[in-house]
Amino acid sequence: MNVATPFTTMTTSQTVDAPSTERILENLSHPVLALNAEGNIVYANSAAEASFGGWVIGLNIRDLFPGFAPASANVAEASSLVLVTKKDVAYDATLTPLGSAQFVLDLRLSTGPQQLTIVPDLDDLTGLAKRNMFMSHLTGAINRDDSASVAVHCLDLDRFKMVNDTLGHGIGDLLLKKVAERLTGACRKGDIVARLGGDEFVVLQHEVREPADAEKLAARIVDLVGRTYVLNGHTINIGVSVGVAMQGDFTQARDILRNGDLALYEAKRAGRGRYRVFEAGMDDLLHKRREMEIDLRRALALKQFELHYQPILDLSNDTVIGFEALLRWKHPVRGNVPPLDFIALAEENGLIVKIGEWVLRTACLEAASWSDGMIVAVNVSPLQFKADTLLETVASALEKSSLSAERLEIEITEGALLDDTDNVLQTLKALRELGVKISMDDFGTGYSSLSYLQKFPFSKIKIDRTFVASANADSEAILRAVAGLGTSLGMAITAEGVETAEQLARIRGERCTHVQGYLTGRPMAPEMISSFLARPKPHQ
Incomplete structure (x- = not known):
C-alpha cells in the first residue's frame, strides 16, 4: 500500500478528529506513530506495535531510533533526519514531508524495505496532545500488566471566559499557553497532558500506587494554575477546578474519563478553585x-x-x-x-x-x-x-x-x-x-x-x-x-x-x-x- 494515499488530502485536524480516523489507522498494514513536539509517541497503531515488539506509547522516537536527529529541534518542523542502528537491525531512512501534517520514513532494513508514517498530533495553540491520542494512551495504560494504577485529572479553568471576552482572544490564547506550561511543569515525565478543547484540559498520571499520589498532583495543579499571570501588562487571576478519577475496578477508558467529569462537576458545584476525587455516590448526584x-x-x-x-x-x-x-x-x-x-x-x-x-x-x-x-x-x-x-x-x-x-x-x-x-x-x-x-x-x-x-x-x-x-x-x-x-x-x-x-x-x-x-x-x-x-x- 502506498503510505501517502490515506493522508494526502487530509488536514491535521481531519487526521486527528474525524470519527473514523482511528479505525483507518488501525486497518493500515504499515506502522503509524503519532508524536508530540518533543518526539514523544502518543499513538501507535497495531502494525507499529508489531513492528517494534510491543507497547511504545509514552516512549520517545529516539528510544526506537537512537540516532533520530531531525533538522529542527521541533519534530513537527523536521525536514530531514539520520537513523543509526537499533539492536542488530540496520536502519537507513529518508524523511518525506506530506504537507505540514505527516511525515513518511522510508526505512531500509536488513530484512527489506518498510515504510513508517509519523503523524504529529498537536494542539495548534498549546502543543499538547488532543483527545483521540489521549484516549489511545489511556486505553493502553490501563491494559498494561502493571501493579501501578493510573489517574485521570479533568480540568476546567475558572473565569477564563470572562478574561477571554473582556481582554480579547489574543490574551486568552496567551493565557491558555501559560496554563499548558504550568500543567506540564506540574506533572512527571511520562504523564500526559492534553487539551480537549476551549479551556478544558486533562492529565493522565502514571504510577499511582495510592490515592494520595493523585490527590497530591491535583492539589499541585490547583495551586500552580491559580497563581497570578502577567500577560502583556495585564494582571490576571483565574483558577482551575479538577475532577480526579482513578483506575480502580474500571477497565474502560471512557468510564474513567466519565468519572473524572463527574468529579469535576462536583468540584465546580462546591465553589470552584478546588479538586474532588470521584466517589460512587456521585452517580447518585448526577441522577x-x-x-x-x-x-x-x-x-x-x-x-x-x-x-x-x-x-x-x-x-x-x-x-x-x-x-x-x-x-x-x-x-x-x-x-x-x-x-x-x-x-x-x-x-x-x-x-x-x-x-x-x-x-x-x-x-x-x-x-x-x-x-x-x-x-x-x-x-x-x-x-x-x-x-x-x-x-x-x-x-x-x-x-x-x-x-x-x-x-x-x-x-x-x-x-x-x-x-x-x-x-x-x-x-x-x-x-x-x-x-x-x-x-x-x-x-x-x-x-x-x-x-x-x-x-x-x-x-x-x-x-x-x-x-x-x-x-x-x-x-x-x-x-x-x-x-x-x-x-x-x-x-x-x-x-x-x-x-x-x-x-x-x-x-x-x-x-x-x-x-x-x-x-x-x-x-x-x-x-x-x-x-x-x-x-x-x-x-x-
Whole structure:
C-alpha cells in the first residue's frame, strides 16, 4: 500500500478528529506513530506495535531510533533526519514531508524495505496532545500488566471566559499557553497532558500506587494554575477546578474519563478553585440532577414558581421606594427549593429564558397594584439577551399589566455584556427609550465594569454584598470609590446584603443612596407587602 494515499488530502485536524480516523489507522498494514513536539509517541497503531515488539506509547522516537536527529529541534518542523542502528537491525531512512501534517520514513532494513508514517498530533495553540491520542494512551495504560494504577485529572479553568471576552482572544490564547506550561511543569515525565478543547484540559498520571499520589498532583495543579499571570501588562487571576478519577475496578477508558467529569462537576458545584476525587455516590448526584432538570421543566406548566419581594430603601428619607422580585420554587415534594440549587441548572439547559419571561410578566402584574411610584426590579439573565426576545417581552409585559415603564427596573450582571456586547447595548438603549430603568448588579466583581459605565448610562449600580459584609480597609475604599463614581455620573448607588446596624451606618457614611438586606426587610410574599409598608421599621 502506498503510505501517502490515506493522508494526502487530509488536514491535521481531519487526521486527528474525524470519527473514523482511528479505525483507518488501525486497518493500515504499515506502522503509524503519532508524536508530540518533543518526539514523544502518543499513538501507535497495531502494525507499529508489531513492528517494534510491543507497547511504545509514552516512549520517545529516539528510544526506537537512537540516532533520530531531525533538522529542527521541533519534530513537527523536521525536514530531514539520520537513523543509526537499533539492536542488530540496520536502519537507513529518508524523511518525506506530506504537507505540514505527516511525515513518511522510508526505512531500509536488513530484512527489506518498510515504510513508517509519523503523524504529529498537536494542539495548534498549546502543543499538547488532543483527545483521540489521549484516549489511545489511556486505553493502553490501563491494559498494561502493571501493579501501578493510573489517574485521570479533568480540568476546567475558572473565569477564563470572562478574561477571554473582556481582554480579547489574543490574551486568552496567551493565557491558555501559560496554563499548558504550568500543567506540564506540574506533572512527571511520562504523564500526559492534553487539551480537549476551549479551556478544558486533562492529565493522565502514571504510577499511582495510592490515592494520595493523585490527590497530591491535583492539589499541585490547583495551586500552580491559580497563581497570578502577567500577560502583556495585564494582571490576571483565574483558577482551575479538577475532577480526579482513578483506575480502580474500571477497565474502560471512557468510564474513567466519565468519572473524572463527574468529579469535576462536583468540584465546580462546591465553589470552584478546588479538586474532588470521584466517589460512587456521585452517580447518585448526577441522577438527582437529571431528576431536578425534569422537575424544572414541569415547574412552569404546573405553576410551581412564585415571586417574593425584598424592599429597596431610599437612605435620603428612609422610605421604601420599591421591591426587587426574587424567584422561588415551591416543589410539591422537595418543598421550597433554594435558587442556588436550580438557577445554574436553568441557565445550563436554557430554561432560564422561559422562566425569565414568566418572572417579568408576573412582576409587572403584581407591581401594578402597589402604591403609585413604587418600582419593581427584575433580574434578567444573559441568555434572555441572546434569545433576542427581551425587548418584545418587556413591552408586552408593560402593556398587559398597565404598569408604567418608569416603574420597571431591569437588573443585569456584567455577564450579559460579555457576549455580543454591541447587540446587548442596542437592546438596553431600546429599553431605556421605552422608559425602563437599567441597573448593573454585582458591581465591582467583574473585569471591566468601568468600561461598561462608559458605554451605557445605567440608572443605578448595585454594590455586591461581599464589599458590604467585609469591614476591612480595602472594602471601605471600594465602597467610597463606587459611591463617588455613581454620584459624579448621576447614578443611584444601592448597597446589597445589609444585615447589621453597623453595616447600615457605614453605608450611610459612604454616600450610598439605597440599601437592601435583611436589616431593612426580608423577601416576602406579595400579599404581605401592604402590611409591611404600614408598620414602623426597626432601623428608623
